[in-house]
Amino acid sequence: MNIKKYNKEIQSLNKKMLEQKRSIDPRIFETLSALMEKAEELNDNNLLGYVHYHLADSLYTFEVDYVRFKNHLAKAISYFQSIDDKEMLVRSYNYVGIDASNNGSYDVAYYHFMNALDIAEDINSPYLLGIVNGNIGQIFANIHDYHRALDYLHSSSEQQLEGDPNDVYYYQNIINGYFSEGVINVFLGNIEEARRLDNEIRKIEKNKAVKEVANGVIPISFLRLQLAILEGKEDLVDLYSKQALEMISKAHRIYDFIIDIRDLCMFLIEYNRLEIVRNILDTISETIESTNINEMHRHLENIELAYYEKIGDDEKIVKHLRNLHNISKIQENEQIKIYEFSIDLINSMLDLNKEKEILKSKAEIDTLTGIPNRGKMEQFIEIIFEKAYKEKQKFAIGIIDIDRFKEYNDTYGSVAGDKILKRISKRIQAVAKTEKLHLARYGGDELLIIYDNKSDTAIKKIAEKIYKTVYDMNIEHINDPRTKRVTVSQGICNDIPKGKIKSWEFLVEADDALYKVKNAYYSKKKYSPIKITHLPK
Numbered sequence: 001m002n003i004k005k006y007n008k009e010i011q012s013l014n015k016k017m018l019e020q021k022r023s024i025d026p027r028i029f030e031t032l033s034a035l036m037e038k039a040e041e042l043n044d045n046n047l048l049g050y051v052h053y054h055l056a057d058s059l060y061t062f063e064v065d066y067v068r069f070k071n072h073l074a075k076a077i078s079y080f081q082s083i084d085d086k087e088m089l090v091r092s093y094n095y096v097g098i099d100a101s102n103n104g105s106y107d108v109a110y111y112h113f114m115n116a117l118d119i120a121e122d123i124n125s126p127y128l129l130g131i132v133n134g135n136i137g138q139i140f141a142n143i144h145d146y147h148r149a150l151d152y153l154h155s156s157s158e159q160q161l162e163g164d165p166n167d168v169y170y171y172q173n174i175i176n177g178y179f180s181e182g183v184i185n186v187f188l189g190n191i192e193e194a195r196r197l198d199n200e201i202r203k204i205e206k207n208k209a210v211k212e213v214a215n216g217v218i219p220i221s222f223l224r225l226q227l228a229i230l231e232g233k234e235d236l237v238d239l240y241s242k243q244a245l246e247m248i249s250k251a252h253r254i255y256d257f258i259i260d261i262r263d264l265c266m267f268l269i270e271y272n273r274l275e276i277v278r279n280i281l282d283t284i285s286e287t288i289e290s291t292n293i294n295e296m297h298r299h300l301e302n303i304e305l306a307y308y309e310k311i312g313d314d315e316k317i318v319k320h321l322r323n324l325h326n327i328s329k330i331q332e333n334e335q336i337k338i339y340e341f342s343i344d345l346i347n348s349m350l351d352l353n354k355e356k357e358i359l360k361s362k363a364e365i366d367t368l369t370g371i372p373n374r375g376k377m378e379q380f381i382e383i384i385f386e387k388a389y390k391e392k393q394k395f396a397i398g399i400i401d402i403d404r405f406k407e408y409n410d411t412y413g414s415v416a417g418d419k420i421l422k423r424i425s426k427r428i429q430a431v432a433k434t435e436k437l438h439l440a441r442y443g444g445d446e447l448l449i450i451y452d453n454k455s456d457t458a459i460k461k462i463a464e465k466i467y468k469t470v471y472d473m474n475i476e477h478i479n480d481p482r483t484k485r486v487t488v489s490q491g492i493c494n495d496i497p498k499g500k501i502k503s504w505e506f507l508v509e510a511d512d513a514l515y516k517v518k519n520a521y522y523s524k525k526k527y528s529p530i531k532i533t534h535l536p537k
Contacts, residue, residue, distance in 0.1 A: 001050050001088065010038050010047070017054060021061075028058050049079025053092060060095070061253060070099070090120045090128045097135055102255060104295045106139050113139070127163030127170075130156045134177050142259055146184050153181045171210040175201050175218055182223045183263065191230055198223055219247055219257050222264045229271050241276045248283050255291075258299050265303045269310050277307055298327045366441040368418060369425035377440030377448050381503050384438070384452050389497040396451035396459055396494035396532075397506045399514045400428065400466065403487045403521060403529075405445040407479040420475055420486060421445055427469050428488075435462050449490075456494055456532050463490050463530040482521070487529065489517045495535040509533050 003014045013035045020028035032055050039047035056072035073095055080088045093116035101109035113136045120128040137152030157177040163170050182197035201220060204210055221243035228236035244264070248254060254261065261284065268277045281303060288296045301324045308316040364376040372380075381397070388395035402408070402424065409417040425439075428447060432439040438450040449466075451459050467488060475486040491514025493506045513533040520527030 001046060001085070003050075006038075006047065010035065013038070021054075021058070024061065026062060029055075032058060045079045045083050046085065049076050049083070049085065049088060052076035052079065053088060056095065060099075073099075086119050086123045087125065087128065090116045090123075090125070090132065093119070094128075094132050094135060097132075101135070101139055101142070102258075102295060103293070104298070106143060110136065110139055126159040127167065130159030130161075130163065130177070131169075131173060133159060134173065134180070138180065138259075141180065141184055146188055150181060150184055153177055153184070157181065171204055171207070172218065175204055175210075175220065179218055179220055179223055183226070183260070186223070186226045186230070186267075187263075191227065194223065194227060198227065219244065219260050219264075221247055222260055225276075226264070226267055229268075229273065237273075241273075241279075244276075245279055245283055248280065254284060254287060255293065255296060258288075258296050262299045262303055266306060269306050272310075274307065274310065277303070281307065294327050294330050298324065301327065369422050369441050371425050371429050371447075372438070372440040374440060374442055374448070377438065377442070377450075380438045380440075380450060384450055385497060385503040385506075388453065389501075392496055393453040394451075394455065394494055395497055395503075395506065396454065396492055397503075397510045398449040398451065398459075398463065398490050398492040399442065399507075399510045400447040400449060400488050400490045401514055401518065402445040403482075403489055403518075404477065404480050408477055408486065411477075411479050417445075423473065423475075424470055424486070424488070427473060428466055431462070431466050431469055435465075437462070451492070451494065454494070459492060459494055459532060460530060463492065463532075466490065467529050489514060489521060489529045490531075491515070491517055492530070492532045493534065494532055501535065505535065509535060 003011055006014075013031055017028055017031045017035065019025075020031060032051060035047075036051045036055070039051050052072045053076035056069050056076060059069040059072065073092060077089065077092045077096075079085075080092060093112045097109040097112035097116065099109075100106075100112065113132055116132045117129065117136070120132055133152045134156035137149045137156060140146070140149035140152065157174065160170070160173050160177060163173075165171070178197045178201050182194045182201075185191070185194040185197065198220075221240045225237065225240035225244055228234075228240055248261065251257075261280065265277050265280055268274070268280075281300075285300065288300045291297075301320050305317060305320040305324065308320065364372055366373040385395055387393070402421065405417065405421075408420065425441065425447060428449075429439050431437075432449060437452070440448050442448040451462070454462075467490070470486065470488045471483070473486070476484070477486045478484060480486070491510045491512070493509035493513060495506070497503075510533070513531040517527065517529065517531045521529075
């Protein structure tokens, strides 16, 4: 998105919006509303998609309205698809994946992450690849496939380091990658590696501005608390448990790291740090119970269940098992909605791809004759020429011209001329298909035909077949003194490409051969409608 192409007012609003995003300022919605007005006034799809995306992003950050979040995201994707903005499509599909993952639909999330990954690879964006690979790593971490998770997370960290430090989330993403790798290494017992990753985070935290923002959205203290417990450093256990609780209580959105909270609590329960677990549960319970996101309720109930199993409170165990059962029934319906949303997005992608294919096909087809146009033929020429050059095979270009076409138009009218050009092109195309040749309209009444690895004798036989096909159509042409019907002539250059020879040199020689055919045709001398020539020695 090149915001610099817009006026100063829009640029100023965008700068303000990005600053509010960095500082997690809720007034961002006022700024985005003003930006939306400008986008609608201009009716600019680029700007409309951009604003819808940032509205979705902000709604997600502040957990204002889940339905509006999905609506804005869907609109953003629609605009980005229409203008083929691949960078923003990566970011949008990544968001769809995050949403599905946070709701426990890991299969849907994986599909959209892989879709985002394909597009990011297509535009060769290491930073975006890093973001998506990091989220795929989180999926594998969530299902406890830790080794595959580490593979993706390690790739993510390396790729994100190649990103733009001016990006709003650059340092947050790097820290988050190190944090996730560190926690997984704790689970795997690789304490030394986890400590190394924490040290990498500390280096970045030397920038105070980065530290303040990162600590508001990434639970770095969770990793440090786990390391302190494993290393038996009780003074640090107390410090980091307080930091963890403070972070949880002040966080704008605990939704993004509820799984981190769950995993930390399970770790603490295993190491009998039940007082810290109880404090965490008391801190998050009210927030989670006030939301309508059942996946968060499920994680809360799982922590409560593990906690009461540890202390042996059967009554509470039964209560939380019942709660989990009720949540699972509600989530069945939610899963259906998630799949429906995903299917709608997939269908819109398929519809757009079909539309693009149709437009591409139309752009490559001559509208009058219905056969490929010159642009499409130039693609075929280079492919077949390159093959002939490498394999030292024959390559030939033929130019087919309708005899006395100008006189035909003068006699019968240009509409009639268009009709016979269309009919003749279709008949010659049928021959070309049978002989497995490529045909295209070159311009005016001329057609181009490519003969791939054929001898002069074979080419002449096909060219004669083309001539006879048109002759047998018996199209009247009273101003053709030779036949009184419409015929065609063809000049062909056939040779093996060598040295520094280019494909256009074949075309020049074919055109010269056609000129000689036509010159003989208009004289009273005996002539042949076909002339095959070769490259000059």
